Amino acid sequence: MKYGYARVSTIDQDTSLQLSALKAAACDRIVQERRSAVKQRPALDALLHEIGPGDQLVIYKLDRLARSLNHLLQIIEHLRGRGAQLRSLTEPIDCGTAAGRMFLQVLGAVAEFERSLIRERCMAGQLEALKRGRQIGRPSRIPLQDRSEIVELIAAGVPHRVVADAYGISASRALALYHEATGRKRRNWGQVRTLYYDNITHTL
Secondary structure: OEEEEEEEOOOOOOOHHHHHHHHHOOOOEEEEEEOOOOOOOHHHHHHHHHOOOOOEEEEOOHHHOOOOHHHHHHHHHHHHHOOOEEEEOOOOOEOOOHHHHHHHHHHHHHHHHHHHHHHHHHHHHHHHHHHOOOOOOOOOOOOHHHHHHHHHHHHOOOOHHHHHHHHOOOHHHHHHHHHHHHOOOOOOOOHHHHHHHHHHHHHO
């Protein structure tokens, strides 16, 4: 069965062009939706759950279907898992052809490249923020003064469980603070913080 999907934004009003093309493609059923590019699409979600093996989802253009490249790939993977296919009337996406499958592979490579660039930019920004002294992530719930006192008390021979009870933290947390302060256990800073502190160590 062929399912057609047409979407217009909340600003656009006319679906006649999409509907004409979908009818010419002999779609058995056509679903219309008025949603902006960034919003959820309940009609599309319902249609994707209805489509089954051997069915085909037909669209006029890719930007009428997905919110982003990643969203498009998720839809294609969902259809593949249900034994269905996606066909665009204006772009070379037809999973039933070699050219269509190659185009999907190119899209996947582009999406992966885009994710890598975004991740690299985010890490660079966080690294610069650390260099400027800004706090990254959630601040510790234990004040710096308390942490120093906890380390000093355990170093003086006070049992770490007693120290933990006095400061209202777990015994494992108190022991971890002591080990981190004495260098017996390196704290898991995450990739950005590790890069930053390693750079400091090498420049000292």
